Amino acid sequence: MSGARRGTTDDPLWARFGLIAIVTAFVGFMLVLPLVAVFAQALAKGVQGSLAALADPDALSAIRLTLVTAAIAVPVNTLIGVCAAWAIAKHDFPAKSVLISLIDLPFSVSPVVAGLAYVLVFGLQGWFGRWLDAHRIKIVFAAPGIVLATVFVTFPFVARELIPLMQAQGRDEEEAAVSLGADGLTTFLRVTAPNIRWGLLYGVLLCNARAMGEFGAVSVVSGHVRGLTDTMPLQVEILYNDYDMVGAFSVAALLCLLAVATLVLKTALERLQPQLSDPIALQKTRLRA
Amino acid sequence: MTSPTPVATSVTLEGVHKQFGRFAALNGVSLEIAAGELLALLGPSGSGKTTLLRIIAGLEFPDRGEVRFGDQAVTFAHAAERGVGFVFQQYALFKHMTVAKNVAFGLDVKKGPDRPDAKARATRVDELLKLVELDGLGDRYPSQLSGGQRQRVALARALAVAPRILLLDEPFGALDATVRKTLRRELRRLHDATGLTTVFVTHDQEEALDLADRIALLNGGRIEQVGAPATVMDRPASAFVAGFVGQSNALTGEVRGGVFTYLGATLPATDLLDGPATAFVRPDQLAPATVDETGFPVRLQRATPRGPLLWLDAVTPQGQPIELAVARGGAAQLEQGADLRLTIRDAHLFAAG
Numbered sequence: 001m002s003g004a005r006r007g008t009t010d011d012p013l014w015a016r017f018g019l020i021a022i023v024t025a026f027v028g029f030m031l032v033l034p035l036v037a038v039f040a041q042a043l044a045k046g047v048q049g050s051l052a053a054l055a056d057p058d059a060l061s062a063i064r065l066t067l068v069t070a071a072i073a074v075p076v077n078t079l080i081g082v083c084a085a086w087a088i089a090k091h092d093f094p095a096k097s098v099l100i101s102l103i104d105l106p107f108s109v110s111p112v113v114a115g116l117a118y119v120l121v122f123g124l125q126g127w128f129g130r131w132l133d134a135h136r137i138k139i140v141f142a143a144p145g146i147v148l149a150t151v152f153v154t155f156p157f158v159a160r161e162l163i164p165l166m167q168a169q170g171r172d173e174e175e176a177a178v179s180l181g182a183d184g185l186t187t188f189l190r191v192t193a194p195n196i197r198w199g200l201l202y203g204v205l206l207c208n209a210r211a212m213g214e215f216g217a218v219s220v221v222s223g224h225v226r227g228l229t230d231t232m233p234l235q236v237e238i239l240y241n242d243y244d245m246v247g248a249f250s251v252a253a254l255l256c257l258l259a260v261a262t263l264v265l266k267t268a269l270e271r272l273q274p275q276l277s278d279p280i281a282l283q284k285t286r287l288r289a
Numbered sequence: 290m291t292s293p294t295p296v297a298t299s300v301t302l303e304g305v306h307k308q309f310g311r312f313a314a315l316n317g318v319s320l321e322i323a324a325g326e327l328l329a330l331l332g333p334s335g336s337g338k339t340t341l342l343r344i345i346a347g348l349e350f351p352d353r354g355e356v357r358f359g360d361q362a363v364t365f366a367h368a369a370e371r372g373v374g375f376v377f378q379q380y381a382l383f384k385h386m387t388v389a390k391n392v393a394f395g396l397d398v399k400k401g402p403d404r405p406d407a408k409a410r411a412t413r414v415d416e417l418l419k420l421v422e423l424d425g426l427g428d429r430y431p432s433q434l435s436g437g438q439r440q441r442v443a444l445a446r447a448l449a450v451a452p453r454i455l456l457l458d459e460p461f462g463a464l465d466a467t468v469r470k471t472l473r474r475e476l477r478r479l480h481d482a483t484g485l486t487t488v489f490v491t492h493d494q495e496e497a498l499d500l501a502d503r504i505a506l507l508n509g510g511r512i513e514q515v516g517a518p519a520t521v522m523d524r525p526a527s528a529f530v531a532g533f534v535g536q537s538n539a540l541t542g543e544v545r546g547g548v549f550t551y552l553g554a555t556l557p558a559t560d561l562l563d564g565p566a567t568a569f570v571r572p573d574q575l576a577p578a579t580v581d582e583t584g585f586p587v588r589l590q591r592a593t594p595r596g597p598l599l600w601l602d603a604v605t606p607q608g609q610p611i612e613l614a615v616a617r618g619g620a621a622q623l624e625q626g627a628d629l630r631l632t633i634r635d636a637h638l639f640a641a642g
Contacts (some may be wrong), residue, residue, distance in 0.1 A: 150376045172381035175348050179375040180450055182394035190398070194385040 011161040038256055041249035053247040054254065061227045062235035062251065065143060069231060070134045070211040077207055081158025082200070089166030090174065114152045115220025118145060141223030142161035146231060158206055161203030162196055169195055201269060209262045213255060264284050292576045297325040297486045298359045298453040300345060305354035307340055311466035314340040322488060327480050329497035330490045330508035331532070339458055341507070344377045345488065346456050358453060374447030376457040380439045382431040387440050389414050389427035396419045417445040420479070435627035436526035437468040444479065457489035461496060473500050494534050498522065506530050528639035538575070538611050541641055549638055550604065556633050561640055568636035572600070575613035577632045584630030587611055592623055599623065601605035
């Protein structure tokens, strides 16, 4: 692309600068400024103060719970998401459109409602409450409930990413593999998986970002037992309400860093992708290596 | 060649029905395909020809009816177990694999003692690439190939597993005209070299007439006629076949007392009952009428010389376009705007309706 040449779709100069100015101002004011504020507040007592706040046992426990929750929710939703996308994109069955709509439900329903629903189903007064209590299984107000709520909220990411991709790719390559004698698993591993890997990775990253950041649904089922059932977002709120600004913003800053790391990884992968899927570039890379 | 020699097998379809929702794609199709035969499934889109091919391949299963390879019933056998090579319309090459990997796929996924060792697989791939004249391109990716080359890779990949039957879905549909002609010859050569039973689907009658030993004509999920190209051309079994094969003019007129009449032109029609009828007249079966011949009036619109023939576009007073071909030279009065009468030398007559 040459910057000097003017195409027919180019807007006049004032419009171009106006647009860029508006968007930059908006992004700066609404996104960058708050982010800077979070880090400024976290570092108000220096790096030492911030690290000390993170070393607090309750904070450490919240970090651990958040990581464990993501470590369970993301693989579960990846597996189920791939299954759902496979079923929807490669097979025809009645009520398929209903299933597609249902997959979107966690996006459209308020997370608080999702949390409440789990309390109603698994809580002491809920449908399975008596049975669970009799068997000494704690779901609500314990880690399992937090994991369940997170799974619910983050379910659509992988499936949503894969369904259009797999639908666009059609069934031809899979049918070719089968007619050449490949069984189902071989077909998936050697034909389908390489075709969807980038979409899958993208979905997993988004799913992970949301799993670590979810507040609403988790807040309802957590019960806020300090050092036990608090995740990082919940811990931020607790510390904030305790007027522990350095503590609250240190945990918040760590959450931000995790999110930023996810986005950086995503962008890096996107840049890598055309190279990797372009065989000529790939060969060149191999030759250089 | 060290490759396993494929044994061609016959294919029998009996009363095959297939329904997609409310749409009946196949309506009781029965067909015998001889071992080693090259058969074309010809028909307009929606005639069920691709569905029939996919049922032979095991990519689709019939609602009723039977499919046999030789004496072996395979109606519901899984595609992977049929020993069928399938070439898809858009080739369906594995985009992320090299040409060699694509061709080797069928061998790579074999299990246990059936799986040739790495060296044998590589030899086989080389042989196949040579067979389709792509030697040296094994390291390329599908995206680096032309349409014709992709088609050859798809063929080599299908042949790698030494199938008993080779099935091709619109094999030349996505190619331009010159490549199409070359690849048509190529397919004939491959068929003769391998001796496989080969079935291909096409909507292009020229392709079917040019390439196939026999043609099965499909329309609305039924077989209208099965026969050698010359038979289908010269003795169409139905009005549909007469209209679909060859560039016939369809002239609808009237039969009275064993004589067909169309705007004054007559033709003997001894085996038709009185009533409306359609004559399918090929361009070379029409000619300017002499004084003592019957004829129908047309006005000439265009004359295009093509080789030894002059192709004429004409139109009847009713506005029906007519196409005819006459020998060039000695036809001085055949110029644009001329009014003349055409006589019907011969035609395929079918009762209308």
